Amino acid sequence: MAYTRAHALLFLAPLLLIVLVMYGMMAWTVAVSLDDWVGMAPVWKFHGLENFRTLLGGALRERLFTSLRNNLIWLVVFIAPTTALGLFLAYGLDLVGRAERVLRPLFLYPIALSFVVSGTLWAWMYDPDAGVINNLFRTLGLGRWAQPWIADPHLATFCLVGAAVWQYTGFAMTLYLAAIRDMPREIFEAARVDGATDVQTFRHVVIPNVGHATMIVVAMLILVTLKVFDLVWVMTFGGPGISTEVLPFFMFVATFRQQFVGIGAAVSVLILILAVAVVVPYAWWSMRRLAA
Amino acid sequence: MITRPRTTQWLVIMLAAVLTAAPVLYAADQQQLVIYHWWTAGGERQAMQVIFDAFTKKNPSTKIVDNPVAGGGGITLKTVLLGMLAAKIPPDTFQSLSGAELKQYVDGNYVAPVDDVWKAQNLDANYPAVIGKMTTFKGQHYGIPMNAHRANWLFYNTKLFNELKLAPPTTVDEMIAAAKRIKSSKPNVAPIAIGTREKWPAVFLFDVTLLSTGGPDVYEKFYTGQLNVKTAPEVRAALQKFKDLIPYLYQFHGAKTWSDIAGPMAEGQMGMMVIGDFAAGLLVQAGYKEGVDWDAAGFPKKPQEVFLMIVDTFVRPTGAKHPEATTAWLTNLTDPKVQGEFNIVKGSIAIHKAVPDTTYPDKLHQEASRTFKSKRIVPSSIHGVLAPPAFLSDWQDILTRFLYSPDINRALDEISSAMELDKVSDSSGWYWAK
Numbered sequence: 001m002a003y004t005r006a007h008a009l010l011f012l013a014p015l016l017l018i019v020l021v022m023y024g025m026m027a028w029t030v031a032v033s034l035d036d037w038v039g040m041a042p043v044w045k046f047h048g049l050e051n052f053r054t055l056l057g058g059a060l061r062e063r064l065f066t067s068l069r070n071n072l073i074w075l076v077v078f079i080a081p082t083t084a085l086g087l088f089l090a091y092g093l094d095l096v097g098r099a100e101r102v103l104r105p106l107f108l109y110p111i112a113l114s115f116v117v118s119g120t121l122w123a124w125m126y127d128p129d130a131g132v133i134n135n136l137f138r139t140l141g142l143g144r145w146a147q148p149w150i151a152d153p154h155l156a157t158f159c160l161v162g163a164a165v166w167q168y169t170g171f172a173m174t175l176y177l178a179a180i181r182d183m184p185r186e187i188f189e190a191a192r193v194d195g196a197t198d199v200q201t202f203r204h205v206v207i208p209n210v211g212h213a214t215m216i217v218v219a220m221l222i223l224v225t226l227k228v229f230d231l232v233w234v235m236t237f238g239g240p241g242i243s244t245e246v247l248p249f250f251m252f253v254a255t256f257r258q259q260f261v262g263i264g265a266a267v268s269v270l271i272l273i274l275a276v277a278v279v280v281p282y283a284w285w286s287m288r289r290l291a292a
Numbered sequence: 293m294i295t296r297p298r299t300t301q302w303l304v305i306m307l308a309a310v311l312t313a314a315p316v317l318y319a320a321d322q323q324q325l326v327i328y329h330w331w332t333a334g335g336e337r338q339a340m341q342v343i344f345d346a347f348t349k350k351n352p353s354t355k356i357v358d359n360p361v362a363g364g365g366g367i368t369l370k371t372v373l374l375g376m377l378a379a380k381i382p383p384d385t386f387q388s389l390s391g392a393e394l395k396q397y398v399d400g401n402y403v404a405p406v407d408d409v410w411k412a413q414n415l416d417a418n419y420p421a422v423i424g425k426m427t428t429f430k431g432q433h434y435g436i437p438m439n440a441h442r443a444n445w446l447f448y449n450t451k452l453f454n455e456l457k458l459a460p461p462t463t464v465d466e467m468i469a470a471a472k473r474i475k476s477s478k479p480n481v482a483p484i485a486i487g488t489r490e491k492w493p494a495v496f497l498f499d500v501t502l503l504s505t506g507g508p509d510v511y512e513k514f515y516t517g518q519l520n521v522k523t524a525p526e527v528r529a530a531l532q533k534f535k536d537l538i539p540y541l542y543q544f545h546g547a548k549t550w551s552d553i554a555g556p557m558a559e560g561q562m563g564m565m566v567i568g569d570f571a572a573g574l575l576v577q578a579g580y581k582e583g584v585d586w587d588a589a590g591f592p593k594k595p596q597e598v599f600l601m602i603v604d605t606f607v608r609p610t611g612a613k614h615p616e617a618t619t620a621w622l623t624n625l626t627d628p629k630v631q632g633e634f635n636i637v638k639g640s641i642a643i644h645k646a647v648p649d650t651t652y653p654d655k656l657h658q659e660a661s662r663t664f665k666s667k668r669i670v671p672s673s674i675h676g677v678l679a680p681p682a683f684l685s686d687w688q689d690i691l692t693r694f695l696y697s698p699d700i701n702r703a704l705d706e707i708s709s710a711m712e713l714d715k716v717s718d719s720s721g722w723y724w725a726k
Contacts, residue, residue, distance in 0.1 A: 039396060039399055039400060040374055040377065040378070040396050040397065040399070040400035040402065041378070041399070041400035041401065041402070042378065054713075059709050059710075059712070059713045060713070123489070123547070126547065127544075127547050127548070128543075128544040128547055129544060129547075131547075148543075148544055148546070148547065149547065150489075150546065150547050151543075151544040151545065151546035151547035152546070153546075153693075153696050153697075156546075236489065236546075237489060237490055237491055238491075238689070239488065239489065239491055239546060239689075239692050240488065240546040240692050240693065240695070240696050241689055241690075241692050241693025241694075241696060241697075242689045242693065243693075253685055256367075256370065256371045256374070257367065257370075257681060257682075257685045258681065258682035258685050258686075258714070259396065259681070259682060260682065
């Protein structure tokens with residue numbers, strides 16, 4: 001049976017519906033962000049960009065910029081180590097031979113855990129008194145390295161990032177492993193015949209050949225940093241004070257706990273703008289590089 | 293294709309038809325009560341069962357459709373309800389807290405008055421007046437409360453206090469003096485236990501500080517936005533005293549929840565903690581004995597001892613599908629016998645005056661019940677009972693930040709700005725309405 005254009009449309013219809021709903025919701029959120037909706041019941045009182053003014057220059061300015069700063073910290077501190085560790089592990093797994101079967105699931109397990117579970121576990125590990133990290137330091141005679149971790153407003157965000165790196169490394173590893181397995185085996189053999197060490201092979205053969213995987217990994221991780229919520233909610237609840245708040249957390253609290261629905265929608269719009277502003281240029285840049 | 297005997301085919305069709313129709317017929321035949329609440333934790337779940345049993349005994353033909361949603365203080369439930377109410381598919385009743393929290397549903401026209409039940413059960417006489425006030429908006433009652441938690445308890449380690457010959461403090465100044473004694477004689481013991489990972493326990497500690505430095509009138513005015521925060525000496529004084537407490541707090545409080553530190557307090561690694569009566573249940577469950585390992589005293593006692601109250605309430609949603617079941621449910625809650633049995637399990641106290649103090653097996657709840665009947669009752673700020681929930685959320689951020697960088701002037705600015713943004717004064721008018 002031949003497939004016609006009509007078939008294609010038929011099979012795409014469900015997707016189209018989803019896309020329509022998604023963009024419909026986005027449009028609705030933008031509309032809400034321009035309204036003075038406070039409270040449980042919808043209030044359609046248009047007041048232009050007032051919500052954005054409150055956020056960017058008014059009473060919520062400090063809060064917004066704290067969240068924004070933390071999202072940027074996530075962007076800068078989270079992506080590089082996750083990507084690097086993932087690539088490193090993937091190449092390692094490619095080298096170890098049969099042990100891979102045992103090791104691969106081990107590295108993959110964290111991503112299978114819910115963030116609520118891993119957040120709780122990490123909060124216990126970071127506990128300054130009873131936590132495993134400080135106790136490990138003390139046992140090893142490195143007591144001066146012990147820190148208050150999540151109880152320190154200046155350290156807490158980095159502690160959260162640490163937990164996320166642990167959880168996402170397996171994800172990056174999987175994509176890189178696929179990319180490495182996709183490379184023709186001849187390249188590796190040629191490198192070996194030329195007398196390249198494993199490190200040299202990694203540097204000169206693997207890294208230049210996994211660019212497309214890097215693009216996907218980094219783009220996905222950027223989105224993770226922009227929408228991070230669960231770990232913050234479980235581990236610190238945005239605290240101490242508001243020191244670990246991120247934009248999605250701020251959005252949720254403003255909308256559902258404080259019922260500033262208009263303000264919450266405005267924060268969502270800012271997140272959307274950020275996502276588009278960060279991801280689109282990155283995708284464009286890396287696709288051009290790949291094409292070159 | 294496999295051929296089946298005709299009879300088998302018919303049987304399958306009939307079975308399918310019956311299975312499809314049964315729930316519909318069943319539902320049509322039976323009266324239902326669709327209920328949403330947040331009592332999911334160990335003891336709470338069993339406490340709810342006490343009410344369910346009493347309700348079923350009185351209304352045998354009504355089936356309870358139970359929808360518990362976990363999350364302390366109903367944070368998650370509120371999010372779920374928001375969607376249901378906006379979509380106009382309300383349950384037959386749901387749980388709320390009295391006061392500002394309940395007002396949000398009233399403002400959204402999501403709940404209907406319950407004056408019929410209130411009058412029929414003579415609650416004006418049977419409940420304390422302040423409870424009536426906390427459920428009254430625009431001249432009508434909108435909720436039926438059934439239990440009260442006391443927020444202003446000072447729990448302390450009995451052995452430690454005996455060893456150092458310390459009396460339970462009655463003011464924050466005495467608390468600081470006791471903390472000083474503990475710190476100097478036992479450097480490894482954290483004098484004041486607190487866990488602020490979930491932030492709100494910081495509000496419990498501030499509330500007793502404000503009650504101690506300013507008294508209940510100032511407390512009520514502060515949380516309803518009647519004070520000019522930037523200039524009122526009472527707020528500055530309370531923050532100053534709160535700041536004085538900081539050196540004696542457990543230093544890693546930001547990494548712990550309140551339940552994490554109750555155990556160490558009973559073990560003697562920490563001296564005392566300000567928390568609600570619900571901590572008693574946790575301590576007893578963990579095997580720590582009242583009067584042996586720990587004790588609790590109402591706090592502060594000066595200038596005036598009050599019962600700082602959190603009230604759980606059930607409501608009648610607008611357009612509920614089974615109005616008779618709702619009325620029966622609300623009426624059942626006001627039964628003194630049900631309230632007594634429920635509260636023993638729940639770890640709170642009944643608010644019906646006919647429930648005797650001796651109902652409760654432990655010292656703490658007997659004292660709570662006595663205080664409830666004899667002392668002034670002040671609505672707690674926590675969980676959005678007195679101040680609007682929007683402010684409470686900002687407030688716990690301000691206080692936990694203050695504990696790490698205690699800058700009084702900055703805190704006053706933050707409070708004043710939050711009170712304005714959260715419209716504390718405007719939305720607290722109900723509390724002062726005559």
